[in-house]
Amino acid sequence: MFRYLCIFMLFSLISQSDVKLGSEEEHILEYMYTFFNSSHYEVVGLLDGEPVDFYSSVLKSPVPKKIWNEKERSFGNQYWQDHITSRQKIDKWFLSGAEDLKMHMTKNQSGDIVQMRFGCKNIPERNPVHDEETLFAEFAYDGETTMNFIHNTNKWTPVDFAAQLIINNWNRKKSIKYQITNFLNVECYQALYNFQKFELNATQYNNSSDPLIYTVPRGSLKPGHNNLTCLVTGTYPSSSPIEINLFRNNVNLTEMEGVRSSGVRPNEDNTYQLRKTVMINASESEVYQCVVNHKSFPGTRKNTWEVKKHSEVKSQVEGSAYIGLFVFLLPVFIVVVVWILKNRQEI
Known part of the structure; x- marks a missing residue:
């Protein structure tokens, strides 16, 4: 039951975003992970609150959700697939991190759902500053945030005291910090820029002619x-x-x-x-x-x-025929009358 509640909360977040396309507008690319157990997790990618792709360990492959990535011949499909490949490192790390966090948290609390949210924003008046407002990464346990990634220090910080011990362990692992910082600072912004461009092109293509x-x-x-x-x-x-x-x-x-x-x-x-x-x-x-x-x-x-x-059509056809016949015979009738009158005058 709690699983479906989490999914409902996830898609509630999707519907709350209302950011418009445009170079002067704020845009956001984010990925929301939900870990149920070691064999089942789900990911939804969101561009300005609208799904870009969806992945489930049951489906085995990402499902495109936009016109520009839904077919191999779509104009943004190849870049999207390359981005998925680079993101798979995060996916693997999330699985191990989620299992680690779940094992630790279940000793202190009773729950079973681990979630992660990370991504980037372009805020025109703030770019290219990378801080907690433009880059974000956080873990949650049963819907409550337990830790945030601080980009200035490249370290995880606890929100829930119960996560303190596991954070100390994570901060000592350079590979984890590198994967997160590299994706957020480089790959996420590249994807956000390109996805915006694909979305704008798709919108213009869509509006070029009405169905x-x-x-x-x-x-x-x-x-x-x-x-x-x-x-x-x-x-x-x-x-x-x-x-x-x-x-x-x-x-x-x-x-x-x-x-x-x-x-x-x-x-x-x-x-x-x-x-x-x-x-x-x-x-x-x-x-x-x-x-x-x-x-x-x-x-x-x-x-x-x-x-x-049929009867109405027949009546209309017959009426039309009579009118046509009348129109045809009227000139003949006039010619005959004129001829008769002319002959009388000659007599």
């Missing part, structure tokens, strides 16, 4: 019926959901009413598409709507398609 919506009627194998398809294509990224709802006479249709979904599928240009289809009865007068929501739209988009009965 397209098509409402297309097609024939059906069932006599007297057609398939009405709503297609949304050209969306970014795959992690941003496309919401399509089909309505008949303002009633939302579901799978129970025969709505079929293609699922989100990739296009050749790294965009995505989704289509939903419903069978319509050509013998009924109905009004259908395709209602689409996506983060790239300023509001809800609606496409309307009206289906009319």
Whole structure:
């Protein structure tokens, strides 16, 4: 139960960040580790509070969460993978450090969750000063911070007195301090700069053209019926959901009413598409709507398609035929009348 509480607290932190892109804005790159036991730990990387990647010892490989790192041909994927490789040293050290801290803390307290948070910020008016406001690393035990890494001294300092003994041991290990300081002072800032650039490029790429919506009627194998398809294509990224709802006479249709979904599928240009289809009865007068929501739209988009009965269509066709016939015969009638009047005058 406590495990899920910790995960809930973790993602609460994710939702609290609201930092905008821009060279004059503050940005932050952070990694949040949760250690459950020697065979299970999880890591989430966050750029300005939004997930960049997620790793679980169960999944075995990092899961990309941005358009610029989610595919091998994405423009930031290779740099992200190189960054993951360099971060794996921290991952290995975290495992040994978390086990060490857990063994020590369980002698003094009753708990079982070890967490670590570290990363870097760029604060325009403070850069390139590296201090506790721009670089940070801390350990927590069952949600309570137990120690912080002080960059001016390159040493861990206790917040919880129970962590004092283990800190003394850690501060004597130069390899641990080197890995932390090197990552925070060099690699973290490089990654933050590049990730910002990739995110900005992705945003501009995303806004270069709006997704397209098509409402297309097609024939059906069932006599007297057609398939009405709503297609949304050209969306970014795959992690941003496309919401399509089909309505008949303002009633939302579901799978129970025969709505079929293609699922989100990739296009050749790294965009995505989704289509939903419903069978319509050509013998009924109905009004259908395709209602689409996506983060790239300023509001809800609606496409309307009206289906009319065959009898109504037939009446309209017959009426149109009579009007057409009248328009065709009227000049002939006028010519005949003029000819008759002219002949009378000659007589």
